[in-house]
Amino acid sequence: MKVTLKIWRQPDAASQGAMHTYELDGVSEDMSFLEMLDVLNEDLVARGEDPVAFDSDCREGICGMCGLMINGQAHGPEVTTTCQLHMRSFKDGDEIVIEPWRADAFPVVKDLVVDRGAFDRIIQAGGYISVNTGSAPEAHSVPVPRDDAVRAFNVATCIGCGACVAACPNGSASLFMGAKVTHLGELPQGQPERDSRVVGMVAQHDAEGFGGCTNIGECTAACPKEIPLDVISRLNWDLHAALRHGH
Amino acid sequence: MTDMPDTTLTGDPSHDAPAEHGDDAVGYYTPGDPISDTKSPEGPISERWQTRKFEARLVNPANRRKLDIIIVGTGLAGGSAAATLGEAGYNVKSFCYQDSPRRAHSIAAQGGINAAKNYKEDGDSVHRLFYDTVKGGDYRSRESNVYRLAEVSTNIIDQCVAQGVPFAREYGGLLDNRSFGGVQVSRTFYARGQTGQQLLIGAYQAMERQVAAGTVEQFTRHEMLELIVVDGKARGIVARDLVTGEIQTHLADAVVLASGGYGNVFYLSTNAMGSNVTASWRAHRKGAYMANPCYTQIHPTCIPVTGSHQSKLTLMSESLRNDGRIWVPKSKADCDKDPRQIPEADRDYYLERIYPSFGNLVPRDIASRAAKNVCDEGRGVGPEVDGVRRGVYLDFGAAIERLGRDAVEEKYGNLFDMYARITGENPYETPMRIYPAVHYVMGGLWVDYDLQSSIPGLFVTGEANFSDHGANRLGASALMQGLADGYFVLPHTIRDYLVDGPFEKIDESHPAVVEARRSVQSRVDHLLSTNGTRSVDSYHRELGNIMWEYCGMERSEDGLRKAIDLIRTLRDDFWRNVKVLGTAESLNQSLEKAGRVADFLELGELMCIDALNRRESCGGHFRAESQTEDGEALRHDDQFAYVAAWEFGSDPDSGGMGLPVLHKEDLVYTAIEMKQRSYK
Numbered sequence: 001m002k003v004t005l006k007i008w009r010q011p012d013a014a015s016q017g018a019m020h021t022y023e024l025d026g027v028s029e030d031m032s033f034l035e036m037l038d039v040l041n042e043d044l045v046a047r048g049e050d051p052v053a054f055d056s057d058c059r060e061g062i063c064g065m066c067g068l069m070i071n072g073q074a075h076g077p078e079v080t081t082t083c084q085l086h087m088r089s090f091k092d093g094d095e096i097v098i099e100p101w102r103a104d105a106f107p108v109v110k111d112l113v114v115d116r117g118a119f120d121r122i123i124q125a126g127g128y129i130s131v132n133t134g135s136a137p138e139a140h141s142v143p144v145p146r147d148d149a150v151r152a153f154n155v156a157t158c159i160g161c162g163a164c165v166a167a168c169p170n171g172s173a174s175l176f177m178g179a180k181v182t183h184l185g186e187l188p189q190g191q192p193e194r195d196s197r198v199v200g201m202v203a204q205h206d207a208e209g210f211g212g213c214t215n216i217g218e219c220t221a222a223c224p225k226e227i228p229l230d231v232i233s234r235l236n237w238d239l240h241a242a243l244r245h246g247h
Numbered sequence: 248m249t250d251m252p253d254t255t256l257t258g259d260p261s262h263d264a265p266a267e268h269g270d271d272a273v274g275y276y277t278p279g280d281p282i283s284d285t286k287s288p289e290g291p292i293s294e295r296w297q298t299r300k301f302e303a304r305l306v307n308p309a310n311r312r313k314l315d316i317i318i319v320g321t322g323l324a325g326g327s328a329a330a331t332l333g334e335a336g337y338n339v340k341s342f343c344y345q346d347s348p349r350r351a352h353s354i355a356a357q358g359g360i361n362a363a364k365n366y367k368e369d370g371d372s373v374h375r376l377f378y379d380t381v382k383g384g385d386y387r388s389r390e391s392n393v394y395r396l397a398e399v400s401t402n403i404i405d406q407c408v409a410q411g412v413p414f415a416r417e418y419g420g421l422l423d424n425r426s427f428g429g430v431q432v433s434r435t436f437y438a439r440g441q442t443g444q445q446l447l448i449g450a451y452q453a454m455e456r457q458v459a460a461g462t463v464e465q466f467t468r469h470e471m472l473e474l475i476v477v478d479g480k481a482r483g484i485v486a487r488d489l490v491t492g493e494i495q496t497h498l499a500d501a502v503v504l505a506s507g508g509y510g511n512v513f514y515l516s517t518n519a520m521g522s523n524v525t526a527s528w529r530a531h532r533k534g535a536y537m538a539n540p541c542y543t544q545i546h547p548t549c550i551p552v553t554g555s556h557q558s559k560l561t562l563m564s565e566s567l568r569n570d571g572r573i574w575v576p577k578s579k580a581d582c583d584k585d586p587r588q589i590p591e592a593d594r595d596y597y598l599e600r601i602y603p604s605f606g607n608l609v610p611r612d613i614a615s616r617a618a619k620n621v622c623d624e625g626r627g628v629g630p631e632v633d634g635v636r637r638g639v640y641l642d643f644g645a646a647i648e649r650l651g652r653d654a655v656e657e658k659y660g661n662l663f664d665m666y667a668r669i670t671g672e673n674p675y676e677t678p679m680r681i682y683p684a685v686h687y688v689m690g691g692l693w694v695d696y697d698l699q700s701s702i703p704g705l706f707v708t709g710e711a712n713f714s715d716h717g718a719n720r721l722g723a724s725a726l727m728q729g730l731a732d733g734y735f736v737l738p739h740t741i742r743d744y745l746v747d748g749p750f751e752k753i754d755e756s757h758p759a760v761v762e763a764r765r766s767v768q769s770r771v772d773h774l775l776s777t778n779g780t781r782s783v784d785s786y787h788r789e790l791g792n793i794m795w796e797y798c799g800m801e802r803s804e805d806g807l808r809k810a811i812d813l814i815r816t817l818r819d820d821f822w823r824n825v826k827v828l829g830t831a832e833s834l835n836q837s838l839e840k841a842g843r844v845a846d847f848l849e850l851g852e853l854m855c856i857d858a859l860n861r862r863e864s865c866g867g868h869f870r871a872e873s874q875t876e877d878g879e880a881l882r883h884d885d886q887f888a889y890v891a892a893w894e895f896g897s898d899p900d901s902g903g904m905g906l907p908v909l910h911k912e913d914l915v916y917t918a919i920e921m922k923q924r925s926y927k
Contacts, residue, residue, distance in 0.1 A: 012833055029671070030553040038558055038784070045782045045837065050829055053836055055346065057519040059559045061665075062444055063350040080668060088671050109490055110834040117467065120347050124459040128452035129411045133331040133734045134402070136409035140366070143420030153413035153438055156445060160349055184411050 001027050001092035005040065007052055008099045010108050013115075017108065019097075029088035033076065034059065034066065036087055037098075053111040059083040061224065064159030067166065068112055069099040074163035074222040081161065081224045101166035105173070105209040116162050118208040119176065126200030127180045129189050142188050152186035155179040157225045164219035164227075170211030175219040177201050178231030181238055195242035202239055271804050272860035275811070279908035282536070282892050286740070287391035287696035292918040293373075296395040299696065303743035311336035312462075314745050315499035317484055319471045319526045321348030323443075323726060324709025325505030326450035327733030333457030335738060337745075340497055341454065341463055342486060344470045344521055344839075349451040352507060352519040353729060356443025357564045359427055359435035360726040362400040367424055371432040373397045378919060379430055380724060383610075384689070384717020385866035385882060386921045387539070389890070389914065391696055392714040399735040400727050404436055406734055410449040414438050428565070428722025429608055435723045440564060440661055446726055450733070469495075471526045472770075472842065473763040474502065474533045474705065477753055481530075481705035485763045487771075489839060492832040494767055496755050500748040501704045501741060504530060505733065508688040508710040510543065512847045512854065513799070514791020516685035517549060517562040523843040524850050527692050527711055535700040536892040536910060538693035538713035540850065541858035544720055544867045545800050546686035547614035550669050551629050551638040555788075560684035561669060563662050565722065568607045568614070570646040570655070571679070573598050575626045575639050582628050586640055586678050597621055610924075612719060612800075612867050612880075615683035619800045622682075629680045638680035647675065683800065687725060689716040689867065690857075693892040693912075697740035698732060701892070706741055708732035713890070718866025771831050774841045779824030783841045786821050790814065790844070790851055798855050803871035807859040811852055818848040849904055853893060856907060863887045884921055888914045 002025045010017030024040050031039070034056050041051035056066040061084040070076035076085045090096065098112065106114040156179070164175035181198050184190035190197075213232055220229040288298040306314065314337050318329050321343040329341040343351060363376040376397035381388055404422070408414065414436050415423040427435040438445040457463040466486065473485035475498065483498035509524035510516035531537045548567055549560045574596045576582055581589050597617055599606045607614075618639045621627065629638035647655050652675060656663070663674045670680075691713040698706050698714070709729040716724065753760065797803075797810035821844070829835040864873045864880035865887070873881045890912040898905035 028554055028556065031556050032558070032669075035556045035558050039556055042782055042784060045826060045828060048828065051837060053834055057345055057350055057521050058352060058355045059520055060355055060517075060561050062355050062441070063345075063352070063519065064347075065345060065350045078668075084668055086669065086671070113834060116346055120349075120455060120458075120465070120467075123452060123455045128456040129409065130456060131406070131409040131453075132334045133327075133406060133453075133738070136402075136405040139364070139405045139408040140421055142408075144416055145420050146416045146418050149413050149416040149420075152411070153415075153445070156413050156438075156448065157441060159444075160347065183413070187411050187413070189409055189411050 001029065001087070001090070003027055003090060003093070004095045006095065006097045007112070009052070009111055012110055013107055027087055029086065031087045032059070032083060033070070033085040033087065034083050053113050055113050056083055062159060064161040067101055067161045067163055069102060069166060071097050074101070074167040075224055079224060079226065081159070101162050103162070103165045103171040103210070105171060106162060106165065114162075116160070118210070119160050119162065119173070121208065122173065122177060122201050122204045123180070125204035126193065126197035127184070129184060130193060144187060148186050152183050155227055155231055156183040158227055159225055161224065163222045163224060165210065167218040167222035168211065169216060169218065170214060172213045172219070173205055173210040174213040174232045174235060175223065175227055175229070177205055178235035179227045182231045182234045185234065185238060194238060195245050195247050198235065198238040199242050199247045271862050272856055275856045275859065275906065277896060277906045277908045279894060279910040282693070282701075282910040282912045284389060284391070284695040284912065286699070292390065292394045295391050296398055300739050303739055304746040306742045306746050308336055312338060313749050314338060315340065316501050316503060316741070317497055317499040318342070318503040318505060319484065320351065320505035320507060320709070320711070321451070321454070322351035322353035322505060322507055322709060323447055323450055323729030324711070324733045325503070326351065326447065326454045327730050328503055328505060328708060328737050329463050330450060330453035330457055331734050331738045332741070333454070333460065333462035336462065339457070339463040340466065340499065342466045342469045342471055342484070344468065344489065346467050348454060348465060348467065349448065351447060352522055353726065354444045354447045355517070355519070356726055357440045357562070358566065359425065359437035359442045359723040360403065360446065360730070361427070361434050361721070361723045362404045362436060362727065363397055363434060364401050364404060366422060367433045369432045371434050375432065376400060376434065380715065380721060381717065381916070381919050382922070383721040384719055385924065386717065386884065386888065386916065387542070387865055387890070387914065388717030389714055390916050390918055394918065395736065396715050396728055396731050399731045402735055403727065403730045407446060407449050410453060412438065412445045412449045414445075429610060430721070443726055446730065450730070470839065471506070472529065472767045474530045475760055475763045476533050476702060477757060477759045480703045480750065482750065482753060483760070485767045487767070490834050492830070492835065494764060496760055496764060498753060500745055500750050501706060503706045503708060503737065503741075504692065504711050505708045506711050508691065509847070509850055510685045510688055512790065512851050513685040513794045514787050515552065515557060515560050515795070517546065517560050520559060523846070525843050525846045527707075528846040528850055530692065530700065530702065530705060532895050533702065534895070535702050535705055536693035536894050537690070537853060538890050538892045539690040539718070539857065540854045540893065541798065541802070541861060541868055542689035542718050542866060543685055544611065544687040544689060545615045545683045547611055547618060547683045548641065548681050549684035550666060551680050551682040552632050553630060554632060561665070562684065562686060563666060563681070565611065567641060567659060567662060570650070570658070571607065571641040571643050572596055572645055573607050573614070573639055573641055575621045575628060579625045582626060582636055586628070586642075595621070595626070610719070612869065616800050616869060618681075618683055638682050640678040641681045642678035643674065644678065687720055689713065689718060689720055693890065697743065698737050699740070699744065704744060706737060708737055718868055770842065770845070771838065773822070774825065774827045774838060774845070775829075775831055777823065777825050777827070779826045781824050782826055783837055783844050786817065786825060787840070787844045787847065789817055790848060793817070794851050794854070798851070798858050801869050801871055802858045804859065804862070807855045810855045811859070814848065814852045814855065818852075821845065821848055852904065853907060857891055857893065860891060860909065861887055880924070882923060888921070890914065
C-alpha cells in the first residue's frame with residue numbers, strides 16, 4: 001500500500017521544528033509501524049537526506065523506549081506500544097501524522113526523540129524500597145496475600161514509556177506515579193517508606209514541570225499496559241495520608 | 248590509519264587438512280599458551296566460594312569513596328552491580344546507550360528465574376541445580392563458577408522479594424514455582440510472562456536509590472567506544488555522548504562490562520535493536536580474550552520472518568511446546584494449503600516421530616535444528632521469503648479439543664494475543680507458525696573465577712562473559728546469572744583488586760588516553776567521510792545472512808571457510824563504500840549503527856574461526872562432521888574439553904584483524920562425571 005507521512009522534523013532541541021511530508025509506496029501490512037519508518041529512512045539515506053530520528057529498542061512492547069503521537073493518539077490507534085502497531089491498522093492512501101510526545105517535561109532532542117529523564121528523577125525521589133544487597137530476610141518469612149501480589153504485579157507492568165503524559169491535556173505524570181506508588185504500596189515490604197515515597201515523588205513530579213491531574217482519563221486510555229485510572233486515587237489517598245502524618 | 252580498514256586475507260583457504268585431529272582451523276589462527284583460572288580455591292567444590300570470599304581482601308569503608316568504578320550496561324548484571332557497589336560506598340559511574348537504565352534488554356525475558364530454594368521439596372538442591380546447569384551446558388563450562396551460581400541463586404530470590412518484585416504467589420501467600428525447560432524439579436520463580444521486566448525494575452530502582460544517594464552517577468544515551476588501558480590495567484573508557492556527539496574520557500580504578508550479548512551479529516535476532524558487541528569488542532582489541540564466541544543459542548519458538556523489511560524477531564515462551572504439537576505437511580505439495588484442510592494422515596509430527604520419548608519437549612537446539620531440516624527439505628510453511636518457506640506449525644487444535652478453549656486461553660492467552668497482533672492471524676482457529684531465531688550467546692569475554700578478564704581491572708558480568716552456561720544455556724538461567732554476578736559475586740571479588748588502589752592518578756594528557764581518544768575520533772571521521780553508496784543496514788543484513796547460513800544452527804567445514812572469505816570481503820567493502828549521513832556533533836543514529844556493525848564484521852569472522860576449530864558438536868554448536876549415525880550431536884571430550892580463549896591478533900601492516908591467538912583452558916570436572924546426552 002501507499003501512505004502519506006507528515007512527520008515532525010527538528011534538528012535539535014534549540015532549533016525550530018516543522019512538519020515535512022513524505023510519500024511512501026510498497027508498504028506491506030505485515031510491517032510494524034517502525035519497520036515502515038525503517039523503510040522510509042533507507043529511502044531517505046539513498047536520496048542523501050537525513051533519516052528521521054526516533055527511539056526504539058526491544059521492539060517487542062516491553063522496554064518502553066518507543067513512543068510516537070500517531071494521528072494525534074499516543075502510540076496510535078491500537079492499545080499497544082508503537083513498536084507493536086502494524087501497518088494492517090492502516091489502509092492504502094492513508095495520511096499519517098507523526099509527532100514526538102507532547103509535554104513540556106519531555107523536551108525534544110531531535111525529530112521524534114524526546115528526553116524522558118524526568119521519569120528517572122521521579123523514581124530517584126522515592127520509587128524504591130530501601131534494602132541493601134545481602135540484607136534481605138528469607139523470601140518466605142513474609143507471606144503476601146495472593147490478591148495483593150496480583151494487584152501489585154498488574155500495576156508494576158508500567159513500562160515508563162510516557163504515553164500517559166503525552167495523552168494528558170495537562171501533561172501530568174500522575175498515572176506513572178500512581179502505578180509505582182500502588183505497586184510498592186500493595187506489598188508489606190513497601191510499607192515503611194510509604195509516606196516518604198509519595199511525598200518525594202510528587203514533589204519531584206511538580207518540580208519537573210508536569211501538570212496536575214484533572215481526572216480526564218486520557219492517560220489510561222492511551223496506556224499500552226492498561227494501567228487503571230484508580231492508581232491515581234490511590235496516589236492521592238497516600239499523599240493525603242502522608243500529609244496527615246506530618247510529612 | 249590504524250584499526251580501520253582491513254584488507255588483509257590472513258588465513259589460508261587452501262588448507263590441506265588433517266581434519267580428524269581437530270585442527271580444521273590451521274592457518275586461521277596462531278596457537279598460544281594455555282590459560283587457566285588462578286582464582287578459584289582448591290578443595291571441595293561446596294567450600295570454594297566461602298573460601299574465596301574470606302580470602303579476597305577487604306577495602307576499608309573510608310577508602311571506598313576514593314575508588315572509582317565504571318560500569319557499562321544497566322541490565323540485570325550491570326544495574327545490580329551499580330546498586331550494590333554504590334551501597335558499599337564506592338564511586339560508581341554507570342553508562343547505557345538507552346535513554347534510561349530501565350530499558351536494558353534483560354527487560355524482555357519472559358519465563359522466569361531459577362533458584363535452588365527447594366520450596367517444593369521435590370529433591371532440588373544447590374548440587375542438583377549445579378548438575379543440571381553443567382549437563383545442560385554439555386560439559387563445556389567451568390565447574391567452580393557454575394557451583395557458585397547455584398549457591399547464590401537462593402539469595403537472589405530473597406533480595407528481589409525484599410525490593411518488592413511481585414513474583415507469582417500461591418493462595419497461602421508463599422511463592423509459586425514452575426518447572427521450566429525440561430528439568431524435573433520446579434525451581435523457576437516467575438512474574439507472569441514478564442519476569443525479566445520485574446527483576447530489572449527491581450535492580451533499576453535499587454540503582455536509582457544510589458543515584459539519589461550520590462554514590463552512582465548515571466550517563467544515559469552514552470556509548471562506550473574504547474577501553475583505556477594504562478600499564479596493563481583497565482583505567483577507563485572513551486564514551487560518546489549520543490545527543491551532543493561529544494567524545495568524553497572517563498577514568499576509574501576498575502571497569503566493569505555488563506554490556507550483554509552479541510546475538511545481533513546475525514542481524515535478525517530476539518535482541519533489542521541496539522544490542523551490540525562494541526564494548527566487549529573494543530576491550531578484546533585491547534587484550535581481553537574472547538571465549539567460545541561460536542556458542543550461540545537458537546530458540547525454536549519465534550515468530551517467522553515475513554519479508555526483507557523485518558527488523559527483529561519476537562520470541563514466544565517455549566512453554567507453548569507443553570501443549571502445542573509441531574508439524575509440517577508430509578508432502579511438499581501441501582505446503583501452501585490451508586493447514587486446517589490437511590488431514591491427520593498427511594501431517595508429519597516430526598519431533599514426536601524422531602524423538603518418541605521427549606517429543607515436542609526436546610531441548611532447544613534439537614527442536615531448532617529439526618525445524619531447519621524440514622524447511623531445507625522444502626516442507627516449510629508460511630510465506631516464501633527469498634524462495635523458501637521458513638516456518639513450521641505449532642498446533643493447539645488437539646489441546647483445545649482436550650482442555651477446552653478457556654483453559655488454553657487461561658494458560659497461553661497473552662502469547663496468543665501477541666502472536667495475533669504481529670501476524671494478524673487467530674491462533675485459536677489456525678495453527679501458529681514458528682521458526683527458530685538467535686536468542687542468546689553463551690560465548691563472551693573470558694573471565695576467571697573473580698569475573699576478571701585477561702586485562703587486570705577489567706571485569707565482565709552477565710551475558711557479556713562466557714563462564715556459566717558452557718555450550719548451551721538452560722531456560723530461566725540467564726536472569727539468575729546476571730543477578731548472581733551483579734549482586735553477589737562481583738562486589739566480593741572486585742574488592743580484592745581495588746584494595747591495591749586508588750591507582751596512580753592519570754589525566755587526559757596520558758598517552759594511553761590520547762591514543763584511545765584518537766582511535767575513536769578517527770573511526771567516527773572515517774565513517775562520516777567515506778560517503779559511499781550502501782547503507783549501514785544493508786551491510787548488517789548481509790553479514791547476518793552469512794552468519795545465519797554458515798554459522799547458525801548447523802556449521803560445516805566448507806561453509807565456515809566460505810563464510811570467513813565472504814565476511815572479509817564484506818568488511819573490506821564496508822570501510823570503502825558505507826554511506827553514513829549527518830554530522831558527528833549531534834544525535835546521529837546511522838553513525839551509532841555504523842560503529843556497531845563495524846565491530847560485528849570483525850566478531851563474525853572470529854565466531855566462524857572458533858566454529859571451524861571446534862570440530863565437534865556440543866550444545867548449541869552443531870558441526871555437520873560430528874554426528875552419530877542417527878544424526879545426533881557428537882561431542883569429543885578427548886579433543887575439545889577446553890575453553891577456546893581467543894586473543895586479538897593485530898595485522899602489523901593494516902592494524903586490522905590478523906591471526907587470532909588461541910589459548911586453551913582445560914576443563915576439569917571433579918564434582919561431576921561427563922556424559923553424552925540422549926533424548927531419544
